Amino acid sequence: MTDTSPAQRCGLIAIIGKPNVGKSTLLNALVGQKISITSRKAQTTRHRITGIRTVGAAQFVFVDTPGFQTRHSTALNKSLNKTVMGAVGDVDLVLFVVEAGKFTPADAKVLSLLKPGIPVLLVANKLDMVHRRGDIAPWLGEMQKRHDFAEFVPISAKNAKDVERLFGICEKYLPEQPWWYAEDELTDRSEKFLASETVREKLFRFTGDELPYTSTVVIDKFEEEPSPKHKRMIRIAATIVVERDGHKAMVIGDGGERLKRIGTEARQELEKLMDCKVFLEIWVKVRSGWADDEARVKSFGYE
Numbered sequence: 001m002t003d004t005s006p007a008q009r010c011g012l013i014a015i016i017g018k019p020n021v022g023k024s025t026l027l028n029a030l031v032g033q034k035i036s037i038t039s040r041k042a043q044t045t046r047h048r049i050t051g052i053r054t055v056g057a058a059q060f061v062f063v064d065t066p067g068f069q070t071r072h073s074t075a076l077n078k079s080l081n082k083t084v085m086g087a088v089g090d091v092d093l094v095l096f097v098v099e100a101g102k103f104t105p106a107d108a109k110v111l112s113l114l115k116p117g118i119p120v121l122l123v124a125n126k127l128d129m130v131h132r133r134g135d136i137a138p139w140l141g142e143m144q145k146r147h148d149f150a151e152f153v154p155i156s157a158k159n160a161k162d163v164e165r166l167f168g169i170c171e172k173y174l175p176e177q178p179w180w181y182a183e184d185e186l187t188d189r190s191e192k193f194l195a196s197e198t199v200r201e202k203l204f205r206f207t208g209d210e211l212p213y214t215s216t217v218v219i220d221k222f223e224e225e226p227s228p229k230h231k232r233m234i235r236i237a238a239t240i241v242v243e244r245d246g247h248k249a250m251v252i253g254d255g256g257e258r259l260k261r262i263g264t265e266a267r268q269e270l271e272k273l274m275d276c277k278v279f280l281e282i283w284v285k286v287r288s289g290w291a292d293d294e295a296r297v298k299s300f301g302y303e
């Protein structure tokens, strides 16, 4: 008997682009579950996050990258840039995301990072924001002169049909090889990592634009404890690291109200994500100027 099913395909796809173009939104839509965190605040995606999605015979392994920094060059930003370069060097396909109809010097800088030899799709996102569709064709013509893109894909990351169509487009760029992950795996990140990302997301959600993006979250303790009442129980201690006393007061809020909300929402989300009982304790510490201190950036886990 001959096997007529299509051969398995599997490969790495990097999603790159300047801050705020919608990379995290796209990744979440592609993976179908919230993995990388999103927020209206630029530069919230600091880690290289892998999302996995298996559709038909093809397994897509997505590598999200932090927003490429062009304005400042602190140690933190240097570390972010290194992550971007590391992520684009060893992939099968690059999705270069821009806002449809726009191309800024920051976009050009990201484009200049791409190594020759790797196919690049120009993903023109936020198509829903373009009111004059007729302007897109001449803009695509201009873009074609800037780089030898393999294909142009105008989409809205918020439109499910566009996102499904993108899978069909990407599939042919993945090499024929056996899958690396099980069909239902969505991320290879640890629960500890999910814990820090979840606290960080709530932190930014409840402080809005007041808190600088240099604030971070460190997990001091992540331990499973026996419990007679629950099938699984995890105790987590997290520290929110901010740069100034004023930021600390902002995070804690009047009478500790804001920190309490951050903690409650993070705990509830983690209980759902990990399907277990969670005890979460959050501290706030001031570390002035840590974004400028290379050694400290390393000690917080950004290589």
Ligand SMILES: Nc1nc2c(ncn2[C@@H]2O[C@H](COP(=O)(O)OP(=O)(O)OP(=O)(O)O)[C@@H](O)[C@H]2O)c(=O)[nH]1
Residues within 6 Å of the ligand: 017, 018, 019, 020, 021, 022, 023, 024, 025, 026, 037, 038, 039, 040, 041, 042, 043, 044, 045, 065, 066, 067, 068, 125, 126, 127, 128, 129, 155, 156, 157, 158, 159
């Ligand atoms: N109208 C519209 N808004 C979008 C679309 N995709 C993303 N956005 C919004 O654009 C903002 C930035 O999206 P993110 O996904 O956080 O952007 P990012 O590129 O990951 O940003 P960094 O993490 O800073 O690199 C958010 O407010 C999204 O809701 C889209 O297709 N249409």
